Amino acid sequence: MGEIHLMKGNEALAEASIRAGLDAYFGYPITPQSEILEYFSRELPKKGIAFVQAESEVASINMVYGAAGCGKRVMTSTSSPGFSLMMEGVSYIACAELPCVLVNVQRGGPGLGTIQPSQGDYFQAVKGGGHGDYHMIVLAPNSVQEMADMPSIGFELAEKYRIPVLILADGALGQMMEKVEFKEYPKKNIEQNWATVGKPEKRDANVITSLFIESEVMEQVNIKLQKKYEQITEEVEDCELYHADDAEVFIVAYGISSRLAKKAVDLSREKGVRAGLIRPKILWPFPTKVIQKYATQAKGFISLEMSAGQMIEDVKLSLDGSVKSKHYGRMGGMIPAPEDILKEIESML
Amino acid sequence: MLQEVIFAGFGGQGVLTIAKNVAYSAMLEGKETCWMPTYGPEMRGGTCGCTVSVSDKMISSPILAKYDVGVILNLPSMDKYEPKIKSGGLIIWESTTITDGPKRGDVKSIPIPAYDIAVELGSTLVMGMVLLGAFIQKTESITIDSVLEALRKTLPARRHNLIPLNETALRKGYEYASKI
Amino acid sequence: MSKVIERDGVQYEVIWEKPKGLKEKQMHYCPGCAHSTLEKLIMEVIGEKGLTENTIGVSPVGCSVFAYDYMDIDMQQAAHGRAAAVATGISRVFPDKLVFTIQGDGDLAAIGTAETIHACNRGENIVIFFVNNAIYGMTGGQMAPTTLEGQITSSSPHGRDVKLAGHPIKISELVAQLPGTCFVTRVAVNTPQNVKKTKAAIEKAFNNALDKKGTSLVELVGNCPSGWKMTPVNSYIWWEKNMIPMYPLGVIKDVDNN
Amino acid sequence: MLKGFIEVDIERCKGCELCIGACPPKIACLSMSKQTNKKGYHFMEQTQNSCIGCGNCALMCPDSVITVYRLKK
Structure with missing residues (x-):
């Protein structure tokens, strides 16, 4: 250490x-x-x-x-x-x-x-x-x-x-x-x-460009991307799970919101409400499979974000209508209070 | 044990520094801690607050709406943070310059004439340390020894001559608070 | 040692041939365009000085965007106006390499003014080639910051009105004010003599970079036969009659001669 | 014996005619072909044996289509 x-x-x-x-x-x-x-x-x-x-x-x-x-x-x-x-x-x-x-x-x-x-x-x-x-x-x-x-x-x-x-x-x-x-x-x-790095005699010149003026070439570049x-x-995914195993309401939150969410999960658990947290540590690619896995046990998902609701779209896409979901958050630098998040959790039951 | 504290005053009173001392001391004691300023675009002179969470367990939210303890150094901060102290909580406040103490009956009020004490000690700069001594006496969330160790680690060597004065201030504040 | 061939039993020296550093691909530039001549001269100098392995070029958006298709060196293509910033990035991680940009007047003197001025002001150890033909060539001959007063373009059809569009901007004189620049010169390639002077300016600018003297800016007062809607030959006449009086040739700053 | 001569990469020539203007007036050994190359440009060619191998045409040629030879002294 x-x-x-x-x-x-x-x-x-x-x-x-x-x-x-x-x-x-x-x-x-x-x-x-x-x-x-x-x-x-x-x-x-x-x-x-x-x-x-x-x-x-x-x-x-x-x-x-x-x-x-x-x-x-x-x-x-x-x-x-x-x-x-x-x-x-x-x-x-x-x-x-x-x-x-x-x-x-x-x-x-x-x-x-x-x-x-x-x-x-x-x-x-x-x-x-x-x-x-x-x-x-x-x-x-x-x-x-x-x-x-x-x-x-x-x-x-x-x-x-x-x-x-x-x-x-x-x-x-x-x-x-x-x-x-x-x-x-x-x-x-x-x-x-x-x-x-400078072209040695025996290799072709390296070119860094994003210009591919012929449509056929540009399409191929896009296909490659x-x-x-x-x-x-397929290969990249990282999620932190908190009390997910038996949760029936999930908060999906990233970054600082996920810290607020953890507190709200703790508050719910104290009240006997089985809330859990899915925290994407990587937002793109989005952890769709993780969301889908827990969708089978969930009554609802809350996307907690300090925004008007943006990640909620990816949560909804992942759920594909299988479970109800909603956004909760504050904007403009305001911070959602864990007590308010708790109310949102309870409203999903 | 989780203790959530707001330190607030006007910029330049050393609020961020006192709060950092608390966080650093807690870290030295092996606790979890988080220091979070309520920052403004003005670099000096504005109202300046800083929260510190200290806990035995991982700290969930570092952003707080309610606090267990308020350490208040000026009147605007009293007005702003008095309503945000949890019922049964504690307000430690500088009573030389702040004329009106907390009005709420459900929080414990600890007035400390820290400014006067600091003047007696020969430097108003240690006013914050007097209040920190009172904070330690009332909350026991950290010890004076770990604050001193924190000072030794965070102050540059050329400032270490100030540590004895800070220690005196801490102990004066501690002593004063023990009588309340 | 120049190359020698034999014809009819007589020996001939090769006085001029296509530089090895130019790729086989034919340049897209319009007939008579000064861009082509500049790129040819740059590759001549790089070849003669043996700098291929030590050079990274930057081409911007505008007519010189495809420079990497012609110049057989490692190159990066930059966003519009940003060549000086891209060159800064390259030069800062490869301080010993020769880094240059080739930029037009729309790129360098309009959208990229900030990047240009600040790279020059920091004295980035790079060479900026500034092709000033008083017009946006690639997009179809619109008015540029350097367009002459009264000059008709596709976006100043009544002639550039300085009350509405400001005056032609003299970038070389501007950047010469900055302590970071070591060499600022204005050249043209409208006569064989001027071509030789341009090549000498390129050599000097490259030497400055290799000696880490700071930013060199070589402004090539150029032509745009298509944008000006003239034959190449007529564009050369207009160039000499109108462009050079407005943008006089010669060294504007050279720290070696101070 | 020729004092000099040029070779032209006809297919790369864009017919801008700058070389012709650069050729010293007393020499005037270049002219535009009536024919066109594959791209459709009238290309330039050496039509007189008066070339002295001065290289001016090549200096001016934007497209590097000219190789210039001069009698070795």
């Missing part, structure tokens, strides 16, 4: 990324994730790791594109409005199949919104967000410890599948301090013979 630290989620994520072999970070200040930028600005130059505070999120994501195209472990981080600005770049990265880790520490929206925690960017995260048919793998930590664990997991997945991986956190996870233990993280060992997404859907 390594040394235990008390750290903010943002700082833990930054420190763990360095330990996971980060080669470059490009970012732009925005609350509530600026500690990530600040941490890197302090630590990366000392270690000879590339760091640029870019002129905008648009520039950051394109710096990520350039460095990721060189086969390096690259990261950027931002919060909701900044992530919207990055969408063009993410679409390019997805099509050019560049591995990288992106971080969105969500705040309340739409628009400039509020700096308080929110989960309003779920659609943007799991449905693509930018133009075209693409996905990111979306990781959803719910503790400072997971903020530290997920960069390494993210880089591994990104390199295995040549796909952008998004760590979807929120202001609460970024700002709060908890115990965290840094582990031994695996370093990159996948050969990246596609990267632009979709096959990859199918493969990821």
